[in-house]
Every structure is written in structure tokens, then in C-alpha cells.
Amino acid sequence: MDLIISIKGTRIKAKKLDNNFYEFIKNDLEQSGIDVNRDNSIEALFTAYLRLAAKAYNYDQEIESIIKEIESWYFEKLQKILQNTKYVKKIIFLHI
Secondary structure (H helix, E strand, O other): OOEEEEEOOEEEEEOOOOHHHHHHHHHHHHHOOOOOOOEEOHHHHHHHHHHHHHHHHHHHHHHHHHHHHHHHHHHHHHHHHHHOOHHHHHHHHHHO
8 A cells, every 4th residue: 555645745655555554654644743635744744753753762661671671580580590509509610
């Protein structure tokens, strides 16, 4: 499906988008004030970009937080295993 928007008299066309992706982009643009049926301002396009960039930034922050939580959990479990395993302690001691 083709997505066409007009920005300050210039028509921009994204060709052959997947239907689901088309709907996602169209809805996101509409929520940001971009109307696919009329000419839009540059400010409206910039606002749409900032809105999407904020989402991406928040997703990145959330992913980083999840990674840190997983690493912390993993490190904690590994420490418990090492503390409870005499054999591992001997191996570590021999390599030091």
C-alpha cells in the first residue's frame, strides 16, 4: 500500500508498504497532527518526528533497564552458585 502525505505543497510517497505497517504509520502520523488528506506544515511533520523519537528513546531506556535487571539477577545467582560449590572454589583458587 502506498502512503502519500503533503508537506508545504510537496507530495511525498512511500511505496508498497505492508498493510499493517501502513496502518501503524498512518495512525501515528494522525495522532501527531498529520492529515494524509490535506497539506501539512513542516512544524507538524517535525512534531510527528519528535513524538516517534520520544517513543524510540523511551523503548531504548526500558530495554536498558531490563538488561540491567537481568544482568543483576544473573550475577546474583552466579554468586550463590559459586558460594555453595566447594569444587568451583578450589578451581578458582588454583587459577589465582
